[in-house]
């Protein structure tokens with residue numbers, strides 16, 4: 001049996017709820033074989049991030065190259081890339097690859113830890129032209145697009161405007177994740193080039209155990225693309241998966257627990 005293969009490039013979360021670990025758990029539960037390249041190692045639990053150690057850009061490039069020169073990866077995602085050197089190394093290593101690539105421009109954890117050095121935000125412009133889908137949350141969409149979202153009176157209008165700007169930076173599609181604001185909980189805005197934008201919703205689930213929900217959504221989309229679904233179908237299926245993971249989220253640890261992957 002030859003399984004579909006998906007790859008994740010990002011940071012390790014020692015608590016297992018976000019980052020590389022969340023991505024690999026998601027791939028496995030969707031019956032997709034997962035492989036990875038680690039950009040940095042976080043010391044982290046459900047209460048927050050206590051330390052971040054970056055690998056060298058060369059170490060990241062070597063992992064990506066080792067995987068891609070051997071395994072037939074069908075789709076990939078990037079997550080926490082921390083600094084300019086790691087973003088540049090990723091952009092260079094992936095430039096010639098034509099498979100679906102999802103870019104999750106991870107910047108700050110829910111608890112406020114910096115997962116991307118502020119000086120590295122501009123470097124994302126290198127990666128965006130390679131993206132089939134960019135998946136920013138509201139904060140990331142605001143910083144990458146320059147459109148004021150978080151203080152906007154018309155929140156939905158601001159999201160739609162930011163998504164349009166982000167397409168102009170080169171990504172073929174954008175999914176702005178609304179979850180950070182109660183009024184947009186469960187609602188994400190998908191804009192693909194040459195198609196009208198659409199708000200996709202699942203039931204708003206009230207839980208504090210949401211650690212890794214953004215990573216899980218991106219990994220689920222990547223897994224479904226590796227399995228051959230269209231981008232829109234993959235997003236819908238991934239939202240269903242995240243909804244199930246949130247409904248049965250795990251109250252482990254003293255802080256924000258992770259999603260459940262065997263619901």
Ligand code: PLP
Nearest residue numbers: 011018019080106109110211212
């Ligand atoms: N740690 C790593 C390695 C991540 O990639 C992310 C998010 O992408 C987080 C932590 C933050 O997770 P959350 O904000 O869901 O707690």
